[in-house]
Amino acid sequence: MRKISIILAAGAMALCTSGYANQPQAAAPSAASGADTEQRVELSNFDFNPKEIHLQAGHAYALVVANQASGGHNFAAREFFAAAKVEPADAALITDGEIEVPAMSTLTVHLVPAAGSYKLVCTHAGHAFLGMKGKIVVE
Numbered sequence: 001m002r003k004i005s006i007i008l009a010a011g012a013m014a015l016c017t018s019g020y021a022n023q024p025q026a027a028a029p030s031a032a033s034g035a036d037t038e039q040r041v042e043l044s045n046f047d048f049n050p051k052e053i054h055l056q057a058g059h060a061y062a063l064v065v066a067n068q069a070s071g072g073h074n075f076a077a078r079e080f081f082a083a084a085k086v087e088p089a090d091a092a093l094i095t096d097g098e099i100e101v102p103a104m105s106t107l108t109v110h111l112v113p114a115a116g117s118y119k120l121v122c123t124h125a126g127h128a129f130l131g132m133k134g135k136i137v138v139e
């Protein structure tokens, strides 16, 4: 008799806790919908972090390019930008497939990337040779 009542009590508790657990989960998707996914890329002497950027084709991103160095760098990915749908308001930030990022500054470009594998480099003299190259993979 005692064993059965313990099992029943445990079962009732499990039902209660699972009921509570569902409440915060239900609220999460609606809060996230509508906003662009942020993809941050850090530029330094002489590196991109991450070196390999993975994005989802057809998904809206806020590409945040942050230069933390005391000198200028750029985010050059001509084929990537040519294939992507760049938000018109941000198009002026891209010249010849390059985003020029002054020292200690951050620029954000909103875009929807197209599937493909693209080269990423910094075109400042010698920077790619020193390690400023990467890859953007859109699947």
Ligand SMILES: [Cu+2]
Residues within 6 Å of the ligand: 046, 072, 073, 074, 122, 123, 124, 127, 132
């Ligand atoms: Cu550079």
